[in-house]
Amino acid sequence: MKILITGAAGLVGSHLAQRLAREQEVVALKHGDLDITDADAVRRRVAETIPELIVNCAVLQVDECEQKPAKAGAVNRDGPRYLAEAASAVGAEIIHFSTQYAFAGEPVGRAPYTIQDEPWPVNVYGKTKVDGEQAVPQACARSYIIRTSWVYGSGKNSFLCTVADDLRAGKRVRAIDDIRSSATYVEDLIDRTMEIHAKGRYGVYHVVNAGVCSYYEFALEAGRLRSIARDEIDRLIEVTHERDMKRIAARPRYTPLRCLLSEEIGLPPMRTWRDALAEFVRG
Numbered sequence: 001m002k003i004l005i006t007g008a009a010g011l012v013g014s015h016l017a018q019r020l021a022r023e024q025e026v027v028a029l030k031h032g033d034l035d036i037t038d039a040d041a042v043r044r045r046v047a048e049t050i051p052e053l054i055v056n057c058a059v060l061q062v063d064e065c066e067q068k069p070a071k072a073g074a075v076n077r078d079g080p081r082y083l084a085e086a087a088s089a090v091g092a093e094i095i096h097f098s099t100q101y102a103f104a105g106e107p108v109g110r111a112p113y114t115i116q117d118e119p120w121p122v123n124v125y126g127k128t129k130v131d132g133e134q135a136v137p138q139a140c141a142r143s144y145i146i147r148t149s150w151v152y153g154s155g156k157n158s159f160l161c162t163v164a165d166d167l168r169a170g171k172r173v174r175a176i177d178d179i180r181s182s183a184t185y186v187e188d189l190i191d192r193t194m195e196i197h198a199k200g201r202y203g204v205y206h207v208v209n210a211g212v213c214s215y216y217e218f219a220l221e222a223g224r225l226r227s228i229a230r231d232e233i234d235r236l237i238e239v240t241h242e243r244d245m246k247r248i249a250a251r252p253r254y255t256p257l258r259c260l261l262s263e264e265i266g267l268p269p270m271r272t273w274r275d276a277l278a279e280f281v282r283g
């Protein structure tokens, strides 16, 4: 299969390109190779490549979206629509990633969100991502929307990706304890996404490791898995709260996800976040 990946230098895009290239013909386009907000460039590139599948991993990050709402709309809504239109024109399928930030995250302790829950984004990122997940199937019926949450893996500078190494290096970290979601190991996200694609049922999926945790609980477990003594972990982790981080965009507080469609098509539950984190930390 010939697969075109956009946003291929990011966390999901880079891992996906590396994995799929083992068995498929992959055209991995970084931001510098293709700007998905350029409709003509998207059309031309897809028409030249004639992929059977497009996977869009390009995104504008949460706080930048809040500061630049027009750019957020261009990257998270318009770009995915151009890609879906181009996919439709060459008879390709499209996989588009979205986010737990589609939801409001209230009340804390509620049942995990499913596709039957109404999107209710609380920031510009969430709003533009919801617009994107609606625009894609309108432009290309052969589409998969994969909502995921708190993705981590090697190669990105984010709390979830670096906390295990930071703790082992004896660095102090600040970990938020009043925001909870489903954490997702990027390799598990890729496995499940390709299983979904192989089943061929179009729709909206929630792909996350099982369970729910806060950033603090994630950090504690990462430290434990790195065999750091509990009193040393306690010395290194400063527990903090979302309001104290003074981040630019509001964050939903409680957004675990559950996948009704995976259950319907007979895919087994994904492993727990602790099991997945153990594999990541132990390499």
Ligand SMILES: NC(=O)c1ccc[n+]([C@@H]2O[C@H](COP(=O)([O-])OP(=O)(O)OC[C@H]3O[C@@H](n4cnc5c(N)ncnc54)[C@H](OP(=O)(O)O)[C@@H]3O)[C@@H](O)[C@H]2O)c1
Binding pocket: 006, 007, 008, 009, 010, 011, 012, 013, 030, 031, 032, 034, 035, 036, 037, 056, 057, 058, 059, 060, 061, 075, 079, 096, 097, 098, 099, 100, 129, 147, 148, 149, 150, 151, 152, 156
């Ligand atoms: N990571 C998570 O925790 C998480 C959680 C939920 C959902 N997701 C979803 O998963 C998908 C992938 O996220 P990720 O974590 O891999 O993001 P990422 O690491 O930030 O990578 C995004 C990539 O998109 C590129 N990009 C930005 N604007 C672009 C444009 N106009 N045209 C082409 N490329 C552009 C960026 O390049 P530059 O940096 O050069 O601009 C970057 O390489 C997104 O749909 C995201 O919403 C991720």
